[in-house]
Amino acid sequence: MTLxxxxxxxxxxxxTFFLIMLVCFFLVRxxxxxxxxxxxxxxxxxxxxxxxxxxxxxxxPIPVQFGYFLRNFFRGxxxxxxxxxxxxxxxxxxxxxxxxxxxxxAAIFSVLLAVPLAVMAALRxxxxxxxxxxxxxxxxxxxxxxxxxxxLLTFFAARLHWFPVGGFGNxxxxxxxxxxxxxxxxxxxxxxxLLRNLRNSxxxxxxxxxxxxxxxxxxxxxxxxxxxxxxxxxxPTVALFGLNIGTLxxxxxxxxxxxxxxxxxxxxxxxxxxxxYPVIQGIALVLALLVSLVFLLTDMVQAALDPRIARR
Amino acid sequence: MTLTLTVxxxxxxxxxxxxxxxxxxxxxxxxxxLAIVPxxxxxxxxxxxxxxxxxxxxxxxxxxxxxNLGRDILSRTIWGAQVDMQIAIFSTIFPxxxxxxxxxxxxxxxxWLDAIFGRLVDLLIAxxxxxxxxxxxxxxxxxxxxxxxxxxxxxxxxxxVFYAQLMRADVQVQRQSDYAAAxxxxxxxxxxxxxxxxxxxAITPIIVYWMTDMALDILLGSSLGYLGxxxxxxxxxxxxxxxxxxxxxxxxxWMSTFPGIAIVLAGLGFSLVSDGLAxxxxxxx
Amino acid sequence: MNLxxxxxxxxxxxxxxxxxxxxxxxxxxxxxGALTAVDGVDLDVAPGEVLGxxxxxxxxxSVTLRAILGLIRPPGQVAGRxxxxxxxxxxxxxxxxxxxxxxxxxxxxQEPMTALNPVLTVGTQIRENLKEHTxxxxxxxxxxxxxxxxxxxxxxxxxxxxxxxxxxxxxMRQRAMIAIALASNPKLLLADEPTTALDVTIQDQILKLILxxxxxMNMSVVLVTHDLGVIAQTCxxxxxxxxxxxxxxxxVATLFKAPRHAYTxxxxxxxxxxxxxxxxxxSISGQPPLLFQLPHGCAFAPRCRFATDSCNATKPPLIALDxxxxxxxxxxxxxxxxx
Numbered sequence: 001m002t003l004x005x006x007x008x009x010x011x012x013x014x015x016t017f018f019l020i021m022l023v024c025f026f027l028v029r030x031x032x033x034x035x036x037x038x039x040x041x042x043x044x045x046x047x048x049x050x051x052x053x054x055x056x057x058x059x060x061p062i063p064v065q066f067g068y069f070l071r072n073f074f075r076g077x078x079x080x081x082x083x084x085x086x087x088x089x090x091x092x093x094x095x096x097x098x099x100x101x102x103x104x105x106a107a108i109f110s111v112l113l114a115v116p117l118a119v120m121a122a123l124r125x126x127x128x129x130x131x132x133x134x135x136x137x138x139x140x141x142x143x144x145x146x147x148x149x150x151x152l153l154t155f156f157a158a159r160l161h162w163f164p165v166g167g168f169g170n171x172x173x174x175x176x177x178x179x180x181x182x183x184x185x186x187x188x189x190x191x192x193x194l195l196r197n198l199r200n201s202x203x204x205x206x207x208x209x210x211x212x213x214x215x216x217x218x219x220x221x222x223x224x225x226x227x228x229x230x231x232x233x234x235x236p237t238v239a240l241f242g243l244n245i246g247t248l249x250x251x252x253x254x255x256x257x258x259x260x261x262x263x264x265x266x267x268x269x270x271x272x273x274x275x276x277y278p279v280i281q282g283i284a285l286v287l288a289l290l291v292s293l294v295f296l297l298t299d300m301v302q303a304a305l306d307p308r309i310a311r312r
Numbered sequence: 313m314t315l316t317l318t319v320x321x322x323x324x325x326x327x328x329x330x331x332x333x334x335x336x337x338x339x340x341x342x343x344x345x346l347a348i349v350p351x352x353x354x355x356x357x358x359x360x361x362x363x364x365x366x367x368x369x370x371x372x373x374x375x376x377x378x379x380n381l382g383r384d385i386l387s388r389t390i391w392g393a394q395v396d397m398q399i400a401i402f403s404t405i406f407p408x409x410x411x412x413x414x415x416x417x418x419x420x421x422x423x424w425l426d427a428i429f430g431r432l433v434d435l436l437i438a439x440x441x442x443x444x445x446x447x448x449x450x451x452x453x454x455x456x457x458x459x460x461x462x463x464x465x466x467x468x469x470x471x472x473v474f475y476a477q478l479m480r481a482d483v484q485v486q487r488q489s490d491y492a493a494a495x496x497x498x499x500x501x502x503x504x505x506x507x508x509x510x511x512x513x514a515i516t517p518i519i520v521y522w523m524t525d526m527a528l529d530i531l532l533g534s535s536l537g538y539l540g541x542x543x544x545x546x547x548x549x550x551x552x553x554x555x556x557x558x559x560x561x562x563x564x565x566w567m568s569t570f571p572g573i574a575i576v577l578a579g580l581g582f583s584l585v586s587d588g589l590a591x592x593x594x595x596x597x
Numbered sequence: 598m599n600l601x602x603x604x605x606x607x608x609x610x611x612x613x614x615x616x617x618x619x620x621x622x623x624x625x626x627x628x629x630g631a632l633t634a635v636d637g638v639d640l641d642v643a644p645g646e647v648l649g650x651x652x653x654x655x656x657x658x659s660v661t662l663r664a665i666l667g668l669i670r671p672p673g674q675v676a677g678r679x680x681x682x683x684x685x686x687x688x689x690x691x692x693x694x695x696x697x698x699x700x701x702x703x704x705x706x707q708e709p710m711t712a713l714n715p716v717l718t719v720g721t722q723i724r725e726n727l728k729e730h731t732x733x734x735x736x737x738x739x740x741x742x743x744x745x746x747x748x749x750x751x752x753x754x755x756x757x758x759x760x761x762x763x764x765x766x767x768x769m770r771q772r773a774m775i776a777i778a779l780a781s782n783p784k785l786l787l788a789d790e791p792t793t794a795l796d797v798t799i800q801d802q803i804l805k806l807i808l809x810x811x812x813x814m815n816m817s818v819v820l821v822t823h824d825l826g827v828i829a830q831t832c833x834x835x836x837x838x839x840x841x842x843x844x845x846x847x848x849v850a851t852l853f854k855a856p857r858h859a860y861t862x863x864x865x866x867x868x869x870x871x872x873x874x875x876x877x878x879x880s881i882s883g884q885p886p887l888l889f890q891l892p893h894g895c896a897f898a899p900r901c902r903f904a905t906d907s908c909n910a911t912k913p914p915l916i917a918l919d920x921x922x923x924x925x926x927x928x929x930x931x932x933x934x935x936x
Contacts, residue, residue, distance in 0.1 A: 020438055023435065027451060131328065138584070142531070144551075144576075146534075146539075150561065150572070151569070154561040158562055249443065250440040253443065268446060271450075272453070272541065287439070288438045291438045291440065
């Protein structure tokens with residue numbers, strides 16, 4: 001995988017970035033009336049209105065307004081929160097790392113959960129073990145994240161006091177402790193998706209001729225499994241993992257609400273009730289850009305894993 | 313020496329698939345019936361408050377217990393089925409029809425239509441679905457008021473794209489197929505080819521996806537209900553009921569637990585049916 | 598009988614066969630019932646000889662090879678004995694069997710693109726064979742890998758070790774697969790249609806390569822193919838399989854000149870001949886039987902022009918016509934008259 005490839009892919013993503021910003025730009029303009037009073041509500045005073053009008057260039061034609069929007073974005077200015085009266089960028093910068101921590105933690109859990117179980121289910125295909133695993137995950141797939149969160153929170157935190165009831169903590173260790181239950185909650189939905197895919201992938205790979213050929217060479221079972229089967233079976237699953245980053249993020253929104261975690265998701269929900277449109281717009285924008293980057297990373301990881309993908 | 317052969321794996325697999333499908337259909341029908349005539353099954357009025365029966369644990373009189381306002385949880389859950397089934401249908405019906413239609417056209421004509429559509433899809437999948445629905449609800453809320461209608465509109469604005477994408481891919485595959493070429497050779501008009509030939513074959517993955525989508529929308533709808541962005545209290549929607557019960561989890565765990573089980577079972581029903589249909593269609597192909 | 602004449606140099610010394618398959622039966626459970634892929638096969642392979650197994654698809658030839666190495670997995674079931682250097686592979690514990698696989702018996706498959714792991718370099722795939730069966734250290738394994746690639750005729754061997762299978766051309770891939778399979782100097786090579794997926798010129802190269810390796814490494818070869826031309830070019834002896842049984846076996850020259858089974862005769866007749874002017878193609882009429890509905894008597898009887906009622910009564914056993922030639926046809930005399 002060459003630098004060339006990376007650069008090409010980065011360039012390919014720019015139009016998408018552009019479109020994302022376009023959509024977010026128009027998002028706020030869905031509101032009736034002029035955006036400013038809609039945003040500020042009836043509490044607006046003339047000075048605020050004038051200031052926002054100037055920064056958004058609302059007296060200018062739309063394309064120019066968009067230009068202002070882009071310019072502001074690259075300056076790191078996403079507007080100010082109406083409710084909290086601080087720059088949106090500052091809020092996002094404070095809270096995004098929390099969300100990313102939670103998401104990353106959940107991602108690790110989901111892999112730790114899904115991979116061994118998927119392999120076990122695939123190797124013992126159609127056995128009671130397989131059926132149990134698949135049924136369990138099927139149920140998990142149908143369980144809403146908020147419900148699972150509430151159940152876990154009530155049982156393990158409120159009742160058994162094994163974990164704190166939400167929050168984030170101050171040190172790295174405390175973060176892990178506070179986020180343990182939320183991460184598990186979040187991990188379950190993603191691991192259900194991964195499990196199904198990986199199990200099918202392993203089953204398919206197990207029937208491949210190169211697995212027979214590896215066995216025919218007299219290689220040990222474990223070697224065959226790890227080096228030959230998993231290396232191949234994981235490739236489509238990695239792709240799926242990347243594509244489902246959106247699932248993780250939207251689960252994070254809900255999980256943060258249930259567990260009162262000071263992340264970007266909870267901020268989003270609070271902003272809706274507070275009608276804090278600049279924040280909503282800012283979060284949507286940042287999340288969408290983040291997801292696009294993850295897609296790009298996923299492609300690159302796939303190319304690194306699978307030598308058949310064209311290396312130019 | 314004769315070999316004693318059993319045919320275990322193949323047959324038990326089929327039994328299991330059929331069982332799963334049957335369970336799914338049973339669950340689905342169960343909730344649909346509840347949704348159509350909740351009054352037949354619910355022992356109490358879902359919004360009737362009964363001050364003398366506050367926060368009662370599950371008992372014979374109230375199998376699911378009562379909430380802090382004395383309302384019977386079982387009845388609320390049963391009536392909730394009506395709301396959540398409605399959610400399943402109304403969140404999907406516009407995307408299904410509109411999306412299928414657009415997808416068929418884009419897939420058939422290709423060209424610049426296809427290029428634009430491709431960009432649209434790329435754009436859409438970059439936003440986590442919930443986030444964009446929430447953002448749309450935020451924008452539409454002040455205009456039409458928060459509630460189910462707002463949610464349906466928000467979901468429909470984004471949801472049709474998935475159906476369209478599915479349909480487009482399918483139509484493109486069908487177009488290459490031999491029977492389509494035969495129809496073209498016979499001189500059938502474009503519209504006739506699309507509607508009487510390509511569509512019926514392309515529709516099966518759509519139906520399968522529709523079932524999954526309904527399951528997902530039940531989850532989404534109840535999540536939004538829980539967050540206060542979907543159905544609004546006092547509507548007995550499962551997510552709303554759970555939200556009401558969250559503050560009382562330590563004193564009245566039954567308030568939130570049972571409606572949640574209902575969500576799981578309803579979602580499970582639809583996804584099992586979806587899997588079963590996918591199986592049937594795949595074997596018919 | 599398990600004493601076979603050595604056939605490589607033509608010397609009439611009696612030697613113990615290297616590989617002896619006795620009563621091999623392979624069946625698979627399927628939705629429609631038990632499917633008999635192999636129905637009582639006996640084979641012998643002498644040291645240094647090339648045994649060909651010919652037959653059409655579904656005759657059970659490929660699955661026989663895999664059963665020798667114990668590669669048949671459930672729902673397939675295997676019965677019989679596979680004697681390798683005196684030990685029955687079917688009863689060997691897994692650990693011992695693993696040593697035989699790759700270390701004493703190698704196998705190559707028809708399609709190298711699917712037989713080689715696409716995400717591992719060819720070098721890795723050779724070296725793991727060496728790691729399992731030899732005590733060479735890493736450096737020695739690398740050296741041996743280069744040597745092997747050279748040996749099978751892949752140019753720029755050292756550089757090519759780091760390439761992936763898809764970066765090789767068809768013929769080179771097949772050579773790479775041979776290098777991988779022979780890395781630990783096995784005494785027997787099982788070749789499952791090694792040239793079917795290649796074009797004719799490459800076919801020729803690969804066959805010559807196999808023969809060269811056979812003499813250099815003092816190895817026996819079992820070559821499974823449906824192509825009689827390949828048999829003619831490379832094999833010393835031939836076993837013809839039909840519907841899961843061996844119907845005729847003997848030296849290649851004898852079988853080609855004087856077949857004594859209607860099926861063998863039909864196969865030979867159906868090969869298009871370049872020296873005759875405008876002849877219609879001969880094919881054997883009818884279809885091979887469905888494997889879960891094998892007839893009670895001779896499986897070929899429904900399609901055979903020499904068939905009589907007695908053919909349908911019981912399965913004909915292999916009759917020895919002389920020391921080396923056996924046929925499973927009770928009417929072999931008629932067949933002889935027809936050639």
